Amino acid sequence: MKSAFALASFFLAFALGRPVDSFGATAIPPNFVIILADDMGYADLSCYGNDRYETPHLDALARSGLRFTDFHSNGPVCSPTRAALLTGRYQQRSGVDEVVFADPKFGMRDDYGLKPSEVTFSRVLKETGYRTALMGKWHLGYAPKFNPVRHGFDEFRGYVSGNVDFHSHLDGIGAADWWHNAELRDEPGYTTHLITRHAVRFIEENQRQPFCLYVAHEAPHSPYQGPNDPPVRGPNASQPLQGAGLQRAYREMVQEMDRGVGEIIATLQRLGLAENTLVFFFSDNGATREGNNGPLRGFKGSLWEGGHRVPAIAAWPGKIRPGTVTHETAMGMDLMPTLLELSGTPAPSGHRFDGQSLAPLLLRNEKLAERTLFWGYTGRFAVRRGPWKLIANPPAPAGAKARKKAAPDDPAVGLFHLGDDPAEKNNLATKHPERVRELQAALDAWRRELSAPASAAH
Numbered sequence: 001m002k003s004a005f006a007l008a009s010f011f012l013a014f015a016l017g018r019p020v021d022s023f024g025a026t027a028i029p030p031n032f033v034i035i036l037a038d039d040m041g042y043a044d045l046s047c048y049g050n051d052r053y054e055t056p057h058l059d060a061l062a063r064s065g066l067r068f069t070d071f072h073s074n075g076p077v078c079s080p081t082r083a084a085l086l087t088g089r090y091q092q093r094s095g096v097d098e099v100v101f102a103d104p105k106f107g108m109r110d111d112y113g114l115k116p117s118e119v120t121f122s123r124v125l126k127e128t129g130y131r132t133a134l135m136g137k138w139h140l141g142y143a144p145k146f147n148p149v150r151h152g153f154d155e156f157r158g159y160v161s162g163n164v165d166f167h168s169h170l171d172g173i174g175a176a177d178w179w180h181n182a183e184l185r186d187e188p189g190y191t192t193h194l195i196t197r198h199a200v201r202f203i204e205e206n207q208r209q210p211f212c213l214y215v216a217h218e219a220p221h222s223p224y225q226g227p228n229d230p231p232v233r234g235p236n237a238s239q240p241l242q243g244a245g246l247q248r249a250y251r252e253m254v255q256e257m258d259r260g261v262g263e264i265i266a267t268l269q270r271l272g273l274a275e276n277t278l279v280f281f282f283s284d285n286g287a288t289r290e291g292n293n294g295p296l297r298g299f300k301g302s303l304w305e306g307g308h309r310v311p312a313i314a315a316w317p318g319k320i321r322p323g324t325v326t327h328e329t330a331m332g333m334d335l336m337p338t339l340l341e342l343s344g345t346p347a348p349s350g351h352r353f354d355g356q357s358l359a360p361l362l363l364r365n366e367k368l369a370e371r372t373l374f375w376g377y378t379g380r381f382a383v384r385r386g387p388w389k390l391i392a393n394p395p396a397p398a399g400a401k402a403r404k405k406a407a408p409d410d411p412a413v414g415l416f417h418l419g420d421d422p423a424e425k426n427n428l429a430t431k432h433p434e435r436v437r438e439l440q441a442a443l444d445a446w447r448r449e450l451s452a453p454a455s456a457a458h
Contacts, residue, residue, distance in 0.1 A: 041287025043294030057262030065315025076307035088336030113141015123152025136216035196260030226252030282312035387419035390439035
């Protein structure tokens with residue numbers, strides 16, 4: 001009977017593309033926990049040089065696994081990064097290349113979001129037997145048709161907007177925004193604590209089957225509120241914090257999220273799941289001026305390194321060597337192909353990834369294949385090849401709307417060698433015109449490809 005079961009398991013694994021060991025027995029599919037911070041700067045963690053406060057649980061996660069020094073969000077703001085993370089493709093292909101705003105005056109509330117036809121890691125893993133959940137921030141569409149449960153998540157607890165009051169759970173226009181799946185259902189509690197509580201519960205309830213848990217924290221995004229601060233939205237709203245009070249709240253927000261990460265790790269260890277679970281942490285973009293991007297130039301919303309180079313940590317006991325630091329360049333869109341390779345799950349037929357699997361880097365510390373990477377936001381662009389980065393800010397077409405968050409020091413063309421100058425202080429465009437032409441040509445080709453009708457095809 002046992003051999004018959006093993007044979008059946010073998011053929012099932014083969015059919016699903018699941019990994020099989022040298023004895024023909026199926027490997028247990030790994031669990032995945034993806035933790036996303038919101039607006040956390042490159043140096044907002046102790047293990048990345050923050051000396052203003054401690055983040056012991058994320059520091060411990062870094063010591064137990066691999067810490068990236070050159071990891072990037074796909075966008076310098078929330079929604080584009082999340083679209084790329086879920087699909088493994090540049091966000092421009094799915095049409096979510098700007099922020100999804102709460103205010104109806106922007107014309108996005110009902111018509112703008114991640115289309116249910118998009119192939120997401122949650123949908124693909126669910127179809128191969130994984131339980132899937134999102135706890136926290138969605139920010140990929142307000143209308144019910146864009147809800148996370150339409151994208152392969154078995155469970156959603158959180159909010160669909162860009163941010164909510166941490167206590168009253170009202171969004172930026174004062175609308176209630178706390179959901180259980182596709183039903184608006186508020187519950188009392190500090191947002192960070194609720195996200196952690198539901199994440200722990202989901203792990204406990206699904207410990208006997210493979211699961212993929214996406215934990216999308218609000219911290220340390222505004223409004224800046226610690227767990228004991230009053231609401232700033234709603235009938236009993238207080239004035240938003242400023243100065244020293246704001247910095248105190250920011251510190252508490254980061255530390256409460258850090259404490260929540262510790263609870264999730266402790267739950268995995270308590271249930272004996274840690275050695276079969278990949279935990280991957282990063283931020284959706286760089287910090288605002290309230291946070292800490294360390295030596296990097298720029299902030300959220302810009303294509304300087306401070307806008308998109310972010311802290312990132314991967315840990316998997318027994319699989320990823322503890323205390324590893326990698327200088328390989330990676331991006332958020334690399335997560336989906338990584339999850340599929342590690343679970344032995346084939347990509348849907350004809351689906352094209354822009355990201356590449358990080359599995360060889362995580363498991364064997366192998367170098368990633370050389371590639372050219374691109375960023376584009378509100379008419380500004382950046383391209384990276386090896387240590388070289390080109391920032392291109394072409395003039396806006398006549399009649400075009402003004403670009404958002406334009407910086408007075410943005411050059412029309414900027415060329416930087418990030419290996420020598422990670423702070424992007426020395427513009428080398430006039431010294432290396434051939435490098436500018438090379439990277440500009442790559443950028444032009446990428447933009448033409450994205451504008452072609454077939455670009456959005458799976």
